[in-house]
Amino acid sequence: MPLKTLTVVGARPEFVQTAPLAREIARRDGITGGLIHTGQHYDYEMSELFFSQLQLPEPQYHLGIGSASHGVQTGRMLAELDRVYLTEQPEVVITHGDTNSTLAAALSAAKLGITVAHVEAGLRSWNRAMPEELNRVVTDHVADLLFAPSDTAKENLRNEGITSGIFMVGDLMRDSLDWTMRTIDAPETLRRHGLRPGEYFFATIHRAENTNDPARLAAIISGLRLVARTHPVVLPAHPRTRPLIRNTGVPPGVRLIDPVGHSEALALAQQAAAVLTDSGGLQKEVYWLETPCVTLRDETEWVETVSVGWNRLAKADPRSIEIAVKEALGPRPAHPDLYGDGNTAGRIVDCLLQHAGERRRG
Secondary structure, three states: OOOOEEEEOOHHHHHHHHHHHHHHHOOOOOOOEEEEEEOOOOOOOOHOOOOOOOOHOOEEEEEOOOOHHHHHHHHHHHHHHHHHHHHHHOOOOEOOOOOHHHHHHEEEEHHHOOOEEEEEEOOOOOOOHHHHHHHHHHHHOOOEEEOOOOOOHHHHHHHHOOOOOEEEEHHHHHHHHHHEEEEEEEEHHHHHHOOOOOOOOOOOOOHHHOOOHHHHHHHHHHHHHHHHHOOOOOEEOOOOOHHHHHHHHOOOOOEEOOOOOOOHHHHHHHHOOOOOOOOHHHHHHHHHOOOOOOOOOOOOHHHHHHOOEEEEEEOOOOHHHHHHHHOOOOOOOOOOOOOOOHHHHHHHHHHEEEHHHHHOOO
């Protein structure tokens, strides 16, 4: 009898990570996979467009949770996921990253005695004020199988007393990027936006710590105003954040555009002079694309990108942002391999099958 898995997704990074794993599960014997979409990202640009571009299978369940406070959103997910798990009876629930969907998927499964597999385990920002940090810590401590993307992540887990079920497999986003880069048309993307390679900055701002704090958001926009004096800044804006950004005043040289799909975002990031972002996933993607990065946060989980010199923490400070961008445009450092080699999905499926075999024999 094949191992039955269900994967829970709800936000962009989870869609990106799930795509290569779903393809790997579909092609392997002895394992089946189903998909549950919580609906945490519920507009077309942030959800269905990603599913289409990544060629993700249609979810078996779309819970339609939508936006709400953290407690309300997570509670609704728990109730709905309990119902689905009891109906489907999976042996393993796979959850990715650090969103409310991640936490709800893990908690519901753990309470029902279902094996929890956490992809991207062991990341730490050491900032408990971030909802994402709480989500990832709790998920790691209820998970049975912890798939770490780096030695640092693996060591973080061991330092918290987690000693079993840890596998250093690399990062699924590398698998996804390698697949997507074969399909993008960067020249056409730039032509459509009226851009030239290396003559613009690409920026994304979406984290609640930045968008929900008017002072931080205003400071970041001021920083973009400073760097836009040398290169225009292209800023895709989520429908929720667009009015918040407009309220601060969009400065000359900053171009707000509609949200873009995954392949278009990668094309814009690859061809940019530098990327300014508060996204964890994009920090990794631009590292692999060898585009300098400036992170608009006080800390990052992807500390290796900073230590090798391809990423800079600028916080929410205009002058720091300007200085970090100038440094990023300087001589490029060495570019060691980080976070896997593009074969993470295969390693995860191998671990899942091995674990299932051991459980059934024991």
